[in-house]
Amino acid sequence: MMERNAVKREIPSRIDGYGYTSEKLFEGAFARRPSGCHAGPRIRAAVPGVGSKLAGGVHEAIMASGLKSGMTISFHHHLRNGDYVVNQVIQACAELGISDLTIFPTALFDVHKAIIPYIKSGVVGRIMGSVNGAIGKLVSEGGLDAPVVLRSHGGRPRAVISGDVHIDVAFIAAPTADRAGNISGQMGRSACGSIGYAFTDAQNADVVVAITDNLQSYPISPVSIPGVHVDLVAVTDSIGDPAGIVSGTTRVTRDPMRLLIAKYASRLIEASPYFMVGISFQTGAGGIPLAVTAFMKEAMKRRDIRGSFGLGGITGYFVDLMKEGLVQKLMDVQSFDLDAVHSIASDPNHIEISADWYANPWNCGAAVNMLDVVILGATEVDVDFNANVNTEADGALLHGIGGHQDTAAGAKLTIIAQPLMRGRIPCVVDRVHTVTTPGEVVDALVTEFGVTINPQRKDLADACAEFAASRDIPLVPIDELAERARRMSGPMEPIRVSDRVVAVVEWRDGTVIDVIRQLEK
Amino acid sequence: MRRTMLYLPGNNPNMLLRGHLFEPDGLVIDLEDSVSAGEKDSARILVREVLRRGEFGACEVTARINGTDTEHWRKDVQAVVSCGASGVRVPKVESPQTVRDLDEEISGAEAQAGIPQGSVKIFCLLETAFGVWNAYDIAKASPRVTAIIPGGEDLAADLRTSRSREGTELEWVRRMLIVVARAAGVDALDTVFPHVSDDDGLRREANFVKQLGYDGKSVVHPNQIPIIHEVYAPTEREIDNARRIVEAASAAQARGLGAVSVDGRMIDAPVIRRARFTLVRAGLASDSESKG
Numbered sequence: 001m002m003e004r005n006a007v008k009r010e011i012p013s014r015i016d017g018y019g020y021t022s023e024k025l026f027e028g029a030f031a032r033r034p035s036g037c038h039a040g041p042r043i044r045a046a047v048p049g050v051g052s053k054l055a056g057g058v059h060e061a062i063m064a065s066g067l068k069s070g071m072t073i074s075f076h077h078h079l080r081n082g083d084y085v086v087n088q089v090i091q092a093c094a095e096l097g098i099s100d101l102t103i104f105p106t107a108l109f110d111v112h113k114a115i116i117p118y119i120k121s122g123v124v125g126r127i128m129g130s131v132n133g134a135i136g137k138l139v140s141e142g143g144l145d146a147p148v149v150l151r152s153h154g155g156r157p158r159a160v161i162s163g164d165v166h167i168d169v170a171f172i173a174a175p176t177a178d179r180a181g182n183i184s185g186q187m188g189r190s191a192c193g194s195i196g197y198a199f200t201d202a203q204n205a206d207v208v209v210a211i212t213d214n215l216q217s218y219p220i221s222p223v224s225i226p227g228v229h230v231d232l233v234a235v236t237d238s239i240g241d242p243a244g245i246v247s248g249t250t251r252v253t254r255d256p257m258r259l260l261i262a263k264y265a266s267r268l269i270e271a272s273p274y275f276m277v278g279i280s281f282q283t284g285a286g287g288i289p290l291a292v293t294a295f296m297k298e299a300m301k302r303r304d305i306r307g308s309f310g311l312g313g314i315t316g317y318f319v320d321l322m323k324e325g326l327v328q329k330l331m332d333v334q335s336f337d338l339d340a341v342h343s344i345a346s347d348p349n350h351i352e353i354s355a356d357w358y359a360n361p362w363n364c365g366a367a368v369n370m371l372d373v374v375i376l377g378a379t380e381v382d383v384d385f386n387a388n389v390n391t392e393a394d395g396a397l398l399h400g401i402g403g404h405q406d407t408a409a410g411a412k413l414t415i416i417a418q419p420l421m422r423g424r425i426p427c428v429v430d431r432v433h434t435v436t437t438p439g440e441v442v443d444a445l446v447t448e449f450g451v452t453i454n455p456q457r458k459d460l461a462d463a464c465a466e467f468a469a470s471r472d473i474p475l476v477p478i479d480e481l482a483e484r485a486r487r488m489s490g491p492m493e494p495i496r497v498s499d500r501v502v503a504v505v506e507w508r509d510g511t512v513i514d515v516i517r518q519l520e521k
Numbered sequence: 522m523r524r525t526m527l528y529l530p531g532n533n534p535n536m537l538l539r540g541h542l543f544e545p546d547g548l549v550i551d552l553e554d555s556v557s558a559g560e561k562d563s564a565r566i567l568v569r570e571v572l573r574r575g576e577f578g579a580c581e582v583t584a585r586i587n588g589t590d591t592e593h594w595r596k597d598v599q600a601v602v603s604c605g606a607s608g609v610r611v612p613k614v615e616s617p618q619t620v621r622d623l624d625e626e627i628s629g630a631e632a633q634a635g636i637p638q639g640s641v642k643i644f645c646l647l648e649t650a651f652g653v654w655n656a657y658d659i660a661k662a663s664p665r666v667t668a669i670i671p672g673g674e675d676l677a678a679d680l681r682t683s684r685s686r687e688g689t690e691l692e693w694v695r696r697m698l699i700v701v702a703r704a705a706g707v708d709a710l711d712t713v714f715p716h717v718s719d720d721d722g723l724r725r726e727a728n729f730v731k732q733l734g735y736d737g738k739s740v741v742h743p744n745q746i747p748i749i750h751e752v753y754a755p756t757e758r759e760i761d762n763a764r765r766i767v768e769a770a771s772a773a774q775a776r777g778l779g780a781v782s783v784d785g786r787m788i789d790a791p792v793i794r795r796a797r798f799t800l801v802r803a804g805l806a807s808d809s810e811s812k813g
Contacts, residue, residue: 254718256743260542421535448542488538 006031007386007435009514015501017126017146026513029409029441034362039163042206044231053181053233058092058211061234062169065207069099070125071168074205076198077107077130078173078185078334082244085173085211087114088236094123104165105129106156106197106355107400111244119144128165129156130400139502140396142518148397148503150390153333154359154366154406155508157200162362164510170205172198172225173239177212181230182223185335185352186345188214190240193335193344194314195224199354202229213239222345224352247337252294252317253287257419257448262291264473265375265417265446270299271467272413272460274372277305280327281373282312282407285336288417289375293317300326311367312358312403314350319343322350331367333358333403359406361508368403368410376404378416380432383478385439385454387416388432390505390516393425395495397503397516401436405508408441413460420447426485426492428478433495435514436505445481450474452481496520522546522801523581523668523708524737524753525746530555531564531584537571540580543743547581549610552597553588561593565600572604583608583644589619595626602630602641608667610644613675615652617662620645624663639665644710648672649679653694660705668708670739671698673715684715686722688729699734708736717742727752755799763799766792767806 002010005025014020055061067073075086086105091114093101099122106129108115113134118124120143128149131139139148151159159165172195175188183202185195190213202208202225209232210225253259265288269275281296283289294317300307307327310318314332316339321327330350335341344350359368368374378387379399387408392398408414418427428447443460445452451473453461464473497517507513526547529540532555540548550571556564568584584606586597590613598609611623620643627641643665647653653671660666671694677683682690695711702709711730714723727738727749738749755763766783770793773781781788800806 254744256543257539259744448539 005512007384007438007513009435011512011515012501015147015504015515018149018501018504021512024511026438026507026511029438029507032509032511034162038161039166039204041167041204052179053227053231054179055209055232055234058088058234058236059096061209061211061232062089062092062096062098064232065169065209067093067098067169067207069101072102072104072166074167074170074201075103075105076172076195076201077105077109078192078195078197079190079240079245080192081109081111082190082241083109083111083173084236084238084240085171086112088211089171090115090118090123094118094121099123100125102126102128104167106153107402108132108135110134116143130402131397132399136398137396140516140519141521142500142502144502147501147515150401150503150505152359152401152405152506152508153197153355153403154361154368155401155506155510157354157356157360158362158508159506159510160200160204161356161360162510167201167205169207169209170198170201171209171211172202172230174210174212174214174233175239176214176216176220177210177233178216178218178220178227179233180218181208181210181227181233182218182220183210183212183225183227183230184220184222185224186222186341187216187220188212190214190238190242190245191341191345192245193341194332194352196333196352196354196358199225200356207231209234211236211239213237246335246341252291255287258287259291260448261417261419261446262288262295264451265292265415266295266299267467267473268415268444268446268451268464269296269373269413270303271464271473272373273463274413275299275303275305279305279307279372280309280311280370281307281375282310282371282403282411283375284313285315286377288377290315290317292375292417293321297321297326309370311371312407314340314344316340316343319350322347331358359403359410359508361406361409366406366410368406371407371411373413373415374407374411376408376414376416377418378404378427378436380427380429381416381418381442381445382429382432382439383482385442385445385478386432386435387437387439387442388434389436390503391434393422395433395497395519401505405437408437409508414441414443415446416442416444417446420449420481420485421488424489426489428481428485430482434505434516438507438513445478447476447481449481449484450476452476452478522737523710524802525740525749526581526583526710526737527740527743527746528555528585528713531568532556532560534567534571537568538576540743541576541578543746544578545580545740545743545746546737547583548577549739550582550584550601550606552593552601553585553612561587565596569600569604572601572606575605581608582606583610583642585610585612585646588612589622598623598626599630599633602627602636603634606641608642608644610646610670612646613648613652613672614645614659615649616655617658620659620662620666624665627665641665642667644668644670646670646672647698648675650676653697656698656701657705660701660707666705666707668710668736669698669702669705670710671695671712673712676712686716686719688726695730695733695735703734709734711735711738713739713741714745715741717744720744720748723748724752753802755803759799760803760805763796763803764805766796767800770796
């Protein structure tokens with residue numbers, strides 16, 4: 001039986017491997033409120049002078065953790081496409097005869113395609129977390145028995161703290177650790193800066209294993225995750241490839257179309273009521289967002305406006321903004337490049353924050369709630385401003401949610417900036433293939449053809465109209481934009497899917513906003 | 522205004538549909554060098570379709586056709602004129618006869634398409650020493666000729682040299698052609714600056730040709746447009762001065778006075794024209810007002 005949620009998506013009332021959905025259909029961005037108390041981990045007690053947390057290597061740590069078949073294990077993705085830890089742990093589990101694991105990573109990258117044979121052999125039975133690249137493709141084609149559950153950066157800690165997901169063992173890649181299990185991401189050959197995505201796992205898993213290639217004498221400083229949460233420390237030759245962990249210096253794009261989109265987005269921000277002293281923003285590391293930051297920097301200097309904080313994934317570009325006094329603080333859940341890693345290790349105004357602090361909708365106020373402006377991307381946006389960041393034009397699951405839902409919900413001005421077409425594939429459509437973020441929290445779409453404002457934000461349209469008189473912001477209604485995309489692309493063949501659900505997209509509050517169905521071969 | 526005329530490859534739908542978004546003053550849809558020999562027909566069909574859509578914002582839309590020594594040029598003219606291009610840029614013009622032949626072909630195409638005779642303009646690319654030498658006769662060969670443009674790479678090769686960042690090899694040609702253009706009453710448009718990542722070099726060259734008197738430059742990359750517009754933008758002082766001259770001229774005209782005086786200095790007609798044009802460049806008046 002199908003039920004329809006608040007963004008008009010047909011959701012099966014029961015999904016094999018996920019459960020009943022009737023009580024958790026998406027009702028609206030802020031509709032569902034929590035009740036009850038936090039879930040929690042097993043209580044442990046370390047007796048002075050008894051035992052050691054140093055477990056040896058990965059195999060020994062897995063054995064010492066008590067991990068058994070059918071349990072749930074978690075990972076963080078701070079080492080991004082350079083991560084070795086997920087592959088090492090899954091391979092070791094296979095060698096130890098452990099199977100049917102639920103893996104609960106914050107995200108998987110292309111480097112993790114090495115676990116595909118273990119998915120096929122049953123070592124990994126289920127994935128709850130963002131899947132990118134090859135594993136996403138495998139899932140889309142029906143390669144896993146249970147559907148993948150996709151959660152946002154804020155939805156994931158919410159799921160842990162509220163008890164939707166219980167982590168049996170958290171494996172935390174630790175660029176630096178000591179024998180008491182204190183962990184830092186800021187030092188070591190595999191330094192990645194912030195390790196904010198791992199905090200909630202460390203606080204809520206029954207067993208926490210730090211895996212490090214840089215064991216230092218006790219106590220290290222600074223400490224990101226204190227050893228009070230950590231049961232075991234495993235030492236391995238290498239936890240990752242530095243080249244895949246952080247990028248070099250991030251440069252602003254010279255692609256003229258992206259620059260044009262960024263210019264319009266920046267003008268929209270300048271026209272908005274939020275462009276004032278104390279403005280806070282999140283722009284991320286992509287080509288367009290970084291260029292928006294560059295244009296905003298010019299505008300801030302021109303109008304002598306100093307911002308309060310930059311949020312989210314932090315790049316060297318943001319570090320420079322802080323050095324120039326254009327923002328006062330950086331709140332960093334993920335450091336994208338070497339400059340950001342160096343900055344978080346040396347500047348007290350560069351603050352490491354957890355995913356919970358960053359984006360969880362069910363705490364006493366996440367950082368996204370303090371955000372004025374966010375620039376996001378999407379693979380598609382529809383005429384209701386619903387955004388899809390999960391599936392590609394061919395319907396394949398290729399991307400996680402990231403902080404998309406959380407920042408869109410939290411920020412006062414949510415802008416999706418993207419070209420109208422990618423090749424000949426339209427990015428503005430009548431109906432997105434997958435709803436990741438509902439149109440009610442998307443305020444504007446910016447393409448190379450101009451700025452398209454959600455009709456619900458009349459205030460913004462008025463501000464732009466006033467501003468346009470002197471500074472030229474082309475305003476394009478959404479229907480006109482969709483029609484233009486249609487004319488440019490010509491007819492598109494519809495995506496053919498079966499009834500089987502291969503992934504469930506949860507809204508940040510744990511309700512089901514959409515499902516992704518298996519692609520027909 | 523023709524401060525910037527952006528070349529768009531005639532075989533690239535992506536650029537053809539978006540070129541105007543970068544707000545150059547004009548577009549040059551290219552059927553010549555950016556289209557390989559085997560693609561000439563398909564590019565012409567694509568260009569025709571894009572021209573028919575007519576979505577080019579406020580840009581002047583022209584097309585660079587293949588040379589009159591090729592088998593393609595007549596088909597190019599028929600295609601672009603019938604679909605609404607307002608100008609034809611013709612490469613390697615060496616003699617007035619080339620212009621007369623082109624004029625005749627365009628007249629035929631205008632008649633066939635029901636377009637008023639003479640509305641499609643000719644932009645002459647002078648890419649050989651012989652063409653440069655004949656520049657005045659070329660510019661006067663037809664009332665359709667609206668601009669002359671020195672060549673870049675081809676001209677340097679014909680001069681038996683190569684292009685340098687400093688532009689030494691083109692300097693004399695540039696100086697000569699501005700005099701020719703003014704004598705013939707047509708625009709002088711400069712050739713492209715090919716180093717698309719060298720913003721400082723572009724700014725230097727644009728400043729140089731602007732000072733010589735050029736009306737603008739051809740551009741090969743959208744990122745070059747704002748730099749050239751910035752170079753051509755009048756200063757606050759120039760705008761203020763121009764405004765006062767235009768106001769004084771209007772006041773004098775209203776009172777039926779022939780002579781105009783600003784700050785105790787008599788102002789004649791060319792200065793008033795120049796002042797009006799300054800306001801156009803500053804975006805404070807329309808092109809038609811400057812000609813009026």
